[in-house]
Amino acid sequence: MSQFQQKFDKGIWQVVTKIKPGRVMSYGEVARMAGYPRHARMVSRAMSRSPIALPWHRVVRSNRTLAFEVDSDAYEKQASLLEKEGVEIIKGKIIPAKTDDDTSLDELLWGTPK
DNA sequence: CCCTTGACTATCT
DNA sequence: GAGATAGCCAAGG
Secondary structure (H helix, E strand, C coil): CCHHHHHHHHHHHHHHCCCCCCCCEEHHHHHHHCCCCCCHHHHHHHHHCCCCCCCHHHEECCCCCCCCCCCCHHHHHHHHHHHCCCCEEECCEEECCCCCCCCCHHHHHHCCCC
């Protein structure tokens, strides 16, 4: 396993685990937050390799749709996990659940309020 | 080394 | 809004 992978994976996991229930982030956003711009495609790789339980279902495409084929088992699985958290999926589009907590992910990770 | 593969994105028709 | 297109970049053959 390359050294890049080890560092990258760790960064990605750290970001993904901090996504709150009912909220979602795109692959590109996760990659950027972890400090790896333009590595959206690597995010999926990192998640499938995760040794720990990861809320992978909260990571979606930038256009707010699931990254799997609509008919696939994986799609149904992710959709049900999200709906269980109050997320709505209408016409394939993801509508995040309402929350009172407006703390941004940036604050959670870097403690730097806007 | 060259080529293909993605749980991706941004942009243009 | 749906397709097509062109970037993207590490991994694996």
